[in-house]
Amino acid sequence: xxxxxxxxxxxxxxxxxxxxxxxxxxxxxxxxxxxxxxxxxxxxxxxxxxxxxxxxxxxxxxxxxxxxxxxxxxxxxxxxxxxxxxxxxxxxxxxxxxxxxxxxxxxxxxxxxxxxxxxxxxxxxxxxxxxxxxxxxxxxxxxxxxxxxxxxxxxxxxxxxxxxxxxxxxxxxxxxxxxxxxxxxxxxxxxxxxxxxxxxxxxxxxxxxxxxxxxxxxxxxxxxxxxxxxxxxxxxxxxxxxxxxxxxxxxxxxxxxxxxxxxxxxxxxxxxxxxxxxxxxxxxxxxxxxxxxxxxxxxxxxxxxxxxxxxxxxxxxxxxxxxxxxxxxxxxxxxxxxxxxxxxxxxxxxxxxxxxxxxxxxxxxxxxxxxxxxxxxxxxxxxxxxxxxxxxxxxxxxxxxxxxxxxxxxxxxxxxxxxxxxxxxxxxxxxxxxxxxxxxxxxxxxxxxxxxxxxxxxxxxxxxxxxxxxxxxxxxxxxxxxxxxxxxxxxxxxxxxxxxxxxxxxxxxxxxxxxxxxxxxxxxxxxxxxxxxxxxxxxxxxxxxxxxxxxxxxxxxxxxxxxxxxxxxxxxxxxxxxxxxxxxxxxxxxxxxxxxxxxxxxxxxxxxxxxxxxxxxxxx
Numbered sequence: 378x379x380x381x382x383x384x385x386x387x388x389x390x391x392x393x394x395x396x397x398x399x400x401x402x403x404x405x406x407x408x409x410x411x412x413x414x415x416x417x418x419x420x421x422x423x424x425x426x427x428x429x430x431x432x433x434x435x436x437x438x439x440x441x442x443x444x445x446x447x448x449x450x451x452x453x454x455x456x457x458x459x460x461x462x463x464x465x466x467x468x469x470x471x472x473x474x475x476x477x478x479x480x481x482x483x484x485x486x487x488x489x490x491x492x493x494x495x496x497x498x499x500x501x502x503x504x505x506x507x508x509x510x511x512x513x514x515x516x517x518x519x520x521x522x523x524x525x526x527x528x529x530x531x532x533x534x535x536x537x538x539x540x541x542x543x544x545x546x547x548x549x550x551x552x553x554x555x556x557x558x559x560x561x562x563x564x565x566x567x568x569x570x571x572x573x574x575x576x577x578x579x580x581x582x583x584x585x586x587x588x589x590x591x592x593x594x595x596x597x598x599x600x601x602x603x604x605x606x607x608x609x610x611x612x613x614x615x616x617x618x619x620x621x622x623x624x625x626x627x628x629x630x631x632x633x634x635x636x637x638x639x640x641x642x643x644x645x646x647x648x649x650x651x652x653x654x655x656x657x658x659x660x661x662x663x664x665x666x667x668x669x670x671x672x673x674x675x676x677x678x679x680x681x682x683x684x685x686x687x688x689x690x691x692x693x694x695x696x697x698x699x700x701x702x703x704x705x706x707x708x709x710x711x712x713x714x715x716x717x718x719x720x721x722x723x724x725x726x727x728x729x730x731x732x733x734x735x736x737x738x739x740x741x742x743x744x745x746x747x748x749x750x751x752x753x754x755x756x757x758x759x760x761x762x763x764x765x766x767x768x769x770x771x772x773x774x775x776x777x778x779x780x781x782x783x784x785x786x787x788x789x790x791x792x793x794x795x796x797x798x799x800x801x802x803x804x805x806x807x808x809x810x811x812x813x814x815x816x817x818x819x820x821x822x823x824x825x826x827x828x829x830x831x832x833x834x835x836x837x838x839x840x841x842x843x844x845x846x847x848x849x850x851x852x853x854x855x856x857x858x859x860x861x862x863x864x865x866x867x868x869x870x871x872x873x874x875x876x877x878x879x880x881x882x883x884x885x886x887x888x889x890x891x892x893x894x895x896x897x898x899x900x901x902x903x904x905x906x907x908x909x910x911x912x913x914x915x916x917x918x919x920x921x922x923x924x925x926x927x928x929x930x931x932x933x934x935x936x937x938x939x940x941x942x943x944x945x946x947x948x949x950x951x952x953x954x955x956x957x958x959x960x961x962x963x964x965x966x967x968x969x970x971x972x973x974x975x976x977x978x979x980x981x982x983x984x985x986x987x988x989x990x991x992x993x994x995x996x997x
Contacts, residue, residue: 423435625673803833
């Protein structure tokens with residue numbers, strides 16, 4: 378049984394993962410009774426034979442192989458005990474490191490191992506490994522076993538993908554209490570789709586309490602990286618490759634042809650060149666093509682060499698960082714929707730309509746195999762009656778780096794460029810490659826996508842300001858209606874929509890340079906709105922301080938009036954209730970603050986009169 382802990386639901390509202398029949402996790406360990414399959418029977422718990430302490434977690438592959446972190450195992454030749462707590466009645470088994478499958482941690486790299494299970498459990502369960510681009514913001518579950526959690530029973534903690542750069546992926550648990558404990562290393566990280574897929578395994582967790590707020594971090598080794606170190610795992614993995622087959626191979630990583638071109642590509646992929654789009658022409662069979670293939674291979678987690686010294690003779694400025702590319706797709710003969718579908722599948726947005734690049738899967742009792750695009754991505758998208766992939770992509774801020782090759786040979790090049798513009802608006806960076814055609818088309822596409830990226834940034838900025846405006850007090854009735862932050866933001870949205878529509882409208886489309894100037898002016902106006910919001914927040918803080926002072930004053934007079942029980946003082950209570958209503962129920966605004974102040978003044982005056990005191994303004 379797995380307990381899922383999520384924000385705001387610690388100790389309550391927890392749902393179970395794993396044993397769907399409600400059996401206790403680990404029940405029957407070492408027993409010989411009836412074996413009952415669970416929803417995720419491929420989850421394993423790893424113990425040290427000496428003392429039986431839980432030292433890690435893992436996932437079962439092919440029924441007799443466990444994928445875990447190398448640091449979980451005491452040593453290359455050590456024997457550990459592997460248990461199958463999600464299969465009731467299945468006994469544990471000794472396990473040892475498989476030959477050639479030991480990659481200890483080395484400065485934040487590696488830390489992977491495959492274990493051979495000496496006595497495999499029945500049913501040959503296998504985890505549904507999925508290649509995927511773990512886009513920032515993706516919701517995941519970190520699953521594992523720990524003595525610190527339910528005496529070694531499993532738990533699943535919610536987290537989101539934070540940073541996707543490098544061979545590992547940073548995850549942010551929902552809260553510090555949900556940070557993976559000792560024993561979670563090697564455990565699966567699942568996406569939240571149905572059916573879920575294993576995106577990678579947990580490798581490290583950090584809790585820094587030095588600051589005012591704890592820093593909670595965990596890291597995942599994604600499936601793409603696992604395959605690079607352990608090629609044998611490829612046969613159990615589904616999902617789309619980061620670099621489509623045929624565009625580059627692992628051998629491409631060792632071939633440096635055009636050093637200058639390689640350095641420019643590496644600079645852009647690394648982010649040192651901050652341009653949102655890199656448009657280039659590559660002639661088939663040329664030195665540039667081989668240099669492009671090298672860049673794609675080195676930037677991909679699966680294809681990049683796992684030995685830095687293999688490329689150490691190359692100038693370092695020509696080597697892009699591992700993980701700096703999320704997807705490379707060839708557009709030749711494909712529509713924009715077909716390209717969008719490949720992107721959506723890579724980020725696990727939909728169930729594919731065609732076979733992906735993984736092995737052909739076979740249904741089994743293991744809760745999913747590595748078929749298709751990761752054992753079935755999220756249901757419905759692109760299916761009968763469901764939204765298309767392009768429509769789904771419009772809903773997200775993806776922040777991916779995508780290479781699109783053969784732009785000029787797409788079924789509809791203009792439609793493909795429009796798709797790239799939509800992706801740029803959602804904070805994607807685009808490497809666009811032509812293999813022919815007029816250079817004017819390439820330059821026009823580059824400027825169009827660059828403009829759309831800027832429009833996307835402005836859109837995100839306005840959306841963030843909308844959130845801040847929602848937290849402001851209501852404007853005063855004395856404020857000019859057209860000068861409130863809400864009204865100013867509404868006009869900015871209208872103008873931004875007009876610029877966006879003008880660029881996408883064919884025919885009388887304004888020049889890109891003119892639209893950039895318009896966005897410059899819009900940016901200045903947004904800066905003015907930001908200053909107005911800051912001023913409104915300062916005014917709101919003053920209103921809150923004044924309201925707190927009025928509440929204290931009201932409470933003081935309430936205590937003074939507590940002893941006034943004569944019939945002639947009964948009229949004080951309605952005045953008190955009126956003042957209290959104004960202070961505790963009315964929204965925060967200048968008008969409400971004025972009304973509350975007047976209500977408190979009336980109640981205070983009535984109490985003073987009942988006590989025989991002079992009016993407050995006459996007090997010495």
